[in-house]
Amino acid sequence: MSFRAAGNLERDARRRKTLECGPTLMSTNVLVTHVVFPITSLATSSSLVESSCGGLIAASLMAVPGSSRVYYGSTVAYNTSRSAPLLCGDRQLHETLMRLTGSEEDVLGSSVDADENLSDEATQYIRKKIASTRETAIAYCKHTNTDFVIVEGGATGPTFNPKDLTTGFAVLAVAGRQTDHSEPELLAQTIVYSDTADREANMRLYADSAAELCSEVLSRKPSDASTRHVSVDNTVTAENYQDCFDRSSHLRSDESVMNEMQNDANAKHVVLRGTDQVLFASKDQLLLPTYADLNEDRALLNDIQGAVLKRIFVGRLGSSQTPIFALALPEDTEVQSHEAHFANTRSHGAFLNPIHNELAMTATALVNWQKSNKYCPVTGTPLEYIHGGTCARSTNTEDRPVLHWPRQDPSIIVLVENQASTHALLARSPRHPSYLYTCIAGFVEAGETFESAVLRETNEEVGVTVDDDSIQYIYSQPWPFPRSCMIGMHARAREIGLPSINIDPNELVDAQWFDKEVIYQATVETDRLGAVMDPKVVEDQKTKGLWDGKLLVPAKGVLARTLIDKWLN
Incomplete structure (x- = not known):
């Protein structure tokens, strides 16, 4: 598969943001979300080979806390003819790369190819990159004995050879093993076409695209993996929802x-x-x-x-x-x-x-x-269900029937951080296991805004006052237990330092300020253990010596966890 950066609004916006922000590592958040957390939770390992990115992917990866557990190292092989010592000393690999001509045979069996509108010279150049990234990814995976290898090769600008190339491109490849004992193979490959000759912008674009491609590979089950290309048919986006x-x-x-x-x-x-x-x-x-x-x-x-x-x-x-x-x-x-x-x-x-x-x-x-609504609260008569069961109608005969629809009760859930953004306030309610801490939550009262509910609930449950201006809406999630809709918010404490906590014993068992690294480790452990809301699952892991009894947080897919992950990023 291939895609043009100009056709992706999110990617264009990220590139514009990169140019505005100068030399900061804009790829870090993408790599945190899409690569480091998934690799860590799957207990897998990774390594890199870069060319035109010049080590930016590796630098971005190393900037993420926890990456040292899964990242083995990288190579920047910029000049193919002189890169033999950099390719794990694999002379055969280097000779293979040097023999590539960019012919159709070089990309035989590949799922990607150069655009049809390019000149013969440009087509051959891109085909050489397709073949070289494929061969390098597989060979490097063997030599480093890692579960995944990301390889990048392309051109960033501002000048290009061949000269009829006026904007940048990169070929990205991911190789890995389908099982612990299988041979490395190509899991995914794509071409990223830029719409600019700006070298720095292109380097950042390729780094972000590498993270996204690796994410697609990590999100698949091993049995779904293809040796030719990444299948994204089940990815839910605004376009295919x-x-x-x-x-x-x-x-x-x-x-x-x-x-x-x-x-x-x-x-x-x-x-x-x-x-x-x-x-x-x-x-x-x-x-x-x-x-x-x-x-x-x-x-x-x-x-x-x-x-x-x-x-x-x-x-x-x-x-x-x-x-x-x-x-x-x-x-x-x-x-x-x-x-x-x-x-x-x-x-x-x-x-x-x-x-x-x-x-x-x-x-x-x-x-x-339906289970909790049997009678009309207006007429007192039994309800009958119409419209496929999605609407209830009173059965009174004297007056016009009254219609009722399913309702949701809004509840706020908020991640509160300290002013330095080094700690987050997490709490445990009586219904949660002793090891599980989550965000502050509570129902929105009649006539109350979400922001007011954040102020009130935080003050009532833990005695902490938040800064009114810091309150932000993040996401929402249905929570039909029995009929809530959770409104995810973020807020910052008004007091400097770590404000004292005074819990409401009728609502909470405990609440603490947790350091960011501690929370990150908790997310890793949570992802490894799985269904942490089920005490049997967790206690079984503890009995086997696979869990040390420390902090756990809600699992991925729960709004509280989304708020935590967004804060960690």
């Missing part, structure tokens, strides 16, 4: 369409046991069975007939627009398949991929809403 999951709210009131989708043999189901457990196929995937799957020889579940009649419409999935329904089963339902298991949505939902997480949260919210 609607292709993945469409709530189809405009169809809910169309009874004929709802009936048609309910009778669709391809319709799939988010299966719940009670109101807090969802049917999983694997750690990051829901099992989405059809009606036939559910009913076939009772191989999966018992007694689904009554539940099917009360299905709730969730939306449509994928380019085929497959109908998705929430199916609520009794709490004593047993799974009779070895390929499926029920898991608590609250503690395990964070591990689902983004689309399946949204399906699980939406289905849980709708089922909880």
Whole structure:
């Protein structure tokens, strides 16, 4: 695959920011988010070979706390003809690189090639880089015995050879092992075309692009890895979001369409046991069975007939627009398949991929809403559910029926830092395990703004006053336990130093100012352990001597963790 920098607004904005900020390492945040955290959490190792970036990727990586655990070292091989001593002394590799001519044979089997509009000379030059980065990545992975190797080769400007090249380009390659004992192979390769001849801007662009490419490789399961190119079909972006999951709210009131989708043999189901457990196929995937799957020889579940009649419409999935329904089963339902298991949505939902997480949260919210709303609060009459189960209507006959829809109660969750940004305030509530600390949170009261709720909750729960002007909105997340929507915020304490803490014992068990490095180590341990909200998982690791009992934080996918990671970055 290949992409042009000019076509990516985020990348263009980053390049402009680079030019404004001068010599700072703009790639650091990208590498923290996309490479260092994933590599550390997977307990893997990495090394680098750079050319036109001149060591910028390595410098950015080394600037990240914790990188020394996963980064073995790098080589800057700028001049191919003179680089033999720099390539692990691999004379055969150097001879291979020197023999490259940029012919079609050099890129045979590669998933990338030079643009068709380039001259023959420029095409040959880029093809040589495609072949050389591929060969170097595989060879270097063997020599350094690391799990991943990132290799970059290209041209930055301001002048170019061949001369008909007027803007920069870089070929990026990632090699690695599919398993612990397999031979290194090419996992991903791409070409980055710049729209400028500015050397520094191009170097930073290539470094950021290397981080992004490595991130795509790290985010895949080993079984999904390709030796030719990176597959990003399952990546959720603003561009393909609607292709993945469409709530189809405009169809809910169309009874004929709802009936048609309910009778669709391809319709799939988010299966719940009670109101807090969802049917999983694997750690990051829901099992989405059809009606036939559910009913076939009772191989999966018992007694689904009554539940099917009360299905709730969730939306449509994928380019085929497959109908998705929430199916609520009794709490004593047993799974009779070895390929499926029920898991608590609250503690395990964070591990689902983004689309399946949204399906699980939406289905849980709708089922909880129906379970807790049986009578109309206005007329006192029983409610009946219409619009695919997404709307409730009172059954009174004397007056006009009253309609009700699912509701969400807004709650703020805030990461509070000290003025020096060296410590963050984390707390533990009675419902959390003794090792788990998270951000301050609380409901937004009637007539209250999110900012006011941050001020009030922080003061009430821990006795710390935050600076009004420092409060910022970050992200939000549905939290249907039973019906919240979490509003993620960031704030800074008003007092200099580490303000004293005075917890409300009715709300919290403990709260502390934690050093940034301590919190970073906690994120690494959390990612390694997995479902840290489940005490059985963590205690089992402690019994085996795989956890030292120190601080843990919420898992990735939970808004509190997003706030923590953003602060660490």
